[in-house]
Amino acid sequence: MQGLLAQGISVRYGARSVLAGLDLPLLRPGEVTVLAGPNAAGKSTLLRAIAQLQPHGGKVLLDGRDLAHVPMRDRARLVGFMPQSLPAGSSLVALESVIAALRAGETLGARQADAAAMAVLDKLGIGSLALEPLSALSGGQRQMVSLAQAIVRDPRLLLLDEPTSALDLARQVRLLSELRRLAGEGRIVVAVLHDLALAAQWADRIVLIHSGHTHAEGAPEQVLTPRLLAEVYGVEARVERCSRGRIMVLIDGEHAPA
Amino acid sequence: MSDATLQLYHRQGRRNALLVGVLGLAALAALLLDLVTGPAGLPLADTLRALAGGEVGRGTQVIVWEVRLPVACMALLVGAALALAGAEMQTVLENPLAEPFTLGVSSSAALGAAVAIVLGLTLPGLPAVWSVSGNAFLFALGALGLLQILGRIRGGGPEVLILFGVALNFTAAALLSLLQFVASADALQQLVFWTMGSLASAQWPGVMLIGVVLAVSVPFSFRAAWKLTALRLGEDQAKSFGVDVAGLRRWTLLRVSLLAASAVSMVGVIGFVGLAGPHIARMLVGENHRVFLPASILTGALVMSLASTLSKTLVPGVLLPVGLVTSLIGLPIFFALILRGRRR
Numbered sequence: 019m020q021g022l023l024a025q026g027i028s029v030r031y032g033a034r035s036v037l038a039g040l041d042l043p044l045l046r047p048g049e050v051t052v053l054a055g056p057n058a059a060g061k062s063t064l065l066r067a068i069a070q071l072q073p074h075g076g077k078v079l080l081d082g083r084d085l086a087h088v089p090m091r092d093r094a095r096l097v098g099f100m101p102q103s104l105p106a107g108s109s110l111v112a113l114e115s116v117i118a119a120l121r122a123g124e125t126l127g128a129r130q131a132d133a134a135a136m137a138v139l140d141k142l143g144i145g146s147l148a149l150e151p152l153s154a155l156s157g158g159q160r161q162m163v164s165l166a167q168a169i170v171r172d173p174r175l176l177l178l179d180e181p182t183s184a185l186d187l188a189r190q191v192r193l194l195s196e197l198r199r200l201a202g203e204g205r206i207v208v209a210v211l212h213d214l215a216l217a218a219q220w221a222d223r224i225v226l227i228h229s230g231h232t233h234a235e236g237a238p239e240q241v242l243t244p245r246l247l248a249e250v251y252g253v254e255a256r257v258e259r260c261s262r263g264r265i266m267v268l269i270d271g272e273h274a275p276a
Numbered sequence: 277m278s279d280a281t282l283q284l285y286h287r288q289g290r291r292n293a294l295l296v297g298v299l300g301l302a303a304l305a306a307l308l309l310d311l312v313t314g315p316a317g318l319p320l321a322d323t324l325r326a327l328a329g330g331e332v333g334r335g336t337q338v339i340v341w342e343v344r345l346p347v348a349c350m351a352l353l354v355g356a357a358l359a360l361a362g363a364e365m366q367t368v369l370e371n372p373l374a375e376p377f378t379l380g381v382s383s384s385a386a387l388g389a390a391v392a393i394v395l396g397l398t399l400p401g402l403p404a405v406w407s408v409s410g411n412a413f414l415f416a417l418g419a420l421g422l423l424q425i426l427g428r429i430r431g432g433g434p435e436v437l438i439l440f441g442v443a444l445n446f447t448a449a450a451l452l453s454l455l456q457f458v459a460s461a462d463a464l465q466q467l468v469f470w471t472m473g474s475l476a477s478a479q480w481p482g483v484m485l486i487g488v489v490l491a492v493s494v495p496f497s498f499r500a501a502w503k504l505t506a507l508r509l510g511e512d513q514a515k516s517f518g519v520d521v522a523g524l525r526r527w528t529l530l531r532v533s534l535l536a537a538s539a540v541s542m543v544g545v546i547g548f549v550g551l552a553g554p555h556i557a558r559m560l561v562g563e564n565h566r567v568f569l570p571a572s573i574l575t576g577a578l579v580m581s582l583a584s585t586l587s588k589t590l591v592p593g594v595l596l597p598v599g600l601v602t603s604l605i606g607l608p609i610f611f612a613l614i615l616r617g618r619r620r
Contacts, residue, residue: 090518098516136285
């Protein structure tokens with residue numbers, strides 16, 4: 019069975035249950051899936067659980083293999099993870115940090131790793147930052163470097179936690195079109211996004227997560243409806259169709275309970 | 277464009293390798309300087325001839341081979357061990373202040389020494405000359421073991437370990453004060469030198485011991501260099517790169533414990549080197565652990581060797597405790613380096 023299947027995912031922080039048996043639909047190769055939902059809904063936790071960075075209950079199957087039982091090194095080849103932010107204090111240069119993403123897990127020759135890391139930075143349009151220390155980069159630049167770290171191992175599954183949060187408009191488009199391209203090559207791409215306009219434009223599928231459950235899922239036009247947005251975010255929303263059939267979500271205010 | 281950048285990157289790599297080489301040469305030069313200074317006032321030529329195995333008087337032979345060389349080698353190796361321990365601790369505990377001294381390893385070792393000196397409690401079967409160092413070693417190792425166990429029970433990350441370490445430091449220091457309070461004047465004298473760090477009692481077996489511990493642990497450190505580098509990007513990142521972070525942390529702390537315990541059990545409490553060695557190395561070559569670790573080792577060796585020379589020459593005719601020298605002279609230099617700002 020091709021694709022990513024996450025079932026019955028549950029995570030507790032102490033006494034607090036963050037995810038209580040959450041199920042995701044089967045996410046197929048070639049698709050970009052956006053996880054959306056209010057703060058503290060459990061989106062990041064779900065992403066970390068899928069990446070096996072977070073102890074959890076339930077099963078995560080990638081192409082039928084249980085990721086929890088895949089050895090770490092192999093998993094690093096299968097799964098790329100982009101965190102919300104990279105630590106700001108490191109004096110590693112951007113290129114070194116991407117090389118580390120290649121050489122920390124497996125024994126790879128220096129020449130090969132250096133060239134591969136440089137190629138990824140170039141592809142993302144940040145080749146000119148290669149020799150800058152991470153501590154000298156802006157938040158958005160660090161985010162692009164972090165994306166480079168996530169994709170340099172050429173993973174089958176790409177998990178991204180708010181990848182656009184610090185990016186300017188041009189970089190948002192660059193990152194998202196890169197994600198589209200990566201998905202087009204047969205990868206599974208899952209990103210947490212807060213910006214529903216971006217989600218509507220770039221996602222094949224949106225999963226609305228609300229208090230630890232999958233509240234709704236489907237194509238953007240199925241999920242981004244005034245009713246669902248009111249239920250999940252508690253906002254008064256209008257959904258408009260604009261030119262090129264695009265969906266715009268306009269928020270008028272907080273939802274007044276009926 | 278990208279080829280040019282890669283070339284530039286490789287040039288930086290060569291520059292860093294060169295810097296490491298220069299540090300190594302400087303450490304060797306410091307070792308020589310350390311060897312030719314001393315209260316005996318030997319002519320330089322005689323010292324060098326004695327080192328080369330040439331024909332010199334019996335007295336010169338003894339002073340160079342049995343007094344100066346073990347002390348000088350001990351300084352070099354202790355500096356190297358403390359700085360490597362500090363560098364790896366700072367990385368795996370994700371805290372720039374971590375080092376054997378701040379985590380209570382040094383004060384625990386001092387406490388162990390005090391127990392042997394003041395109370396006469398030692399391990400049965402240990403030769404008398406080794407009783408103090410043996411106790412210090414056990415206490416230092418015990419302190420780090422306790423830290424790891426406490427950390428495991430609490431299940432917290434590195435910040436919990438750091439807090440425990442600081443608590444341990446204060447506890448050991450308080451118990452040490454208690455022992456000093458009840459100690460006889462004679463024992464107190466011995467203890468003072470121990471808590472201030474001293475190379476004076478360095479002998480070949482001790483030098484060998486540290487040498488062996490370093491020789492065994494350094495290859496493992498270098499092999500883990502990329503993993504440690506990845507950890508500088510955060511625990512999640514390192515894990516997603518395929519690094520077994522828990523295992524890395526456990527093994528690194530074990531290595532570091534052996535290094536720190538053997539170093540402090542030979543020379544007593546020596547602050548600054550474990551903290552500043554890695555920081556100076558970082559300013560020079562950055563954080564890629566493939567160069568950062570060797571640079572830390574050599575910086576520590578260099579600093580400690582210079583401190584050893586200074587401890588003999590600062591006050592003519594008096595051998596100062598080397599721990600005092602590292603703290604008094606080293607810290608201002610360290611501050612100056614920080615204030616000057618990072619090079620890269």
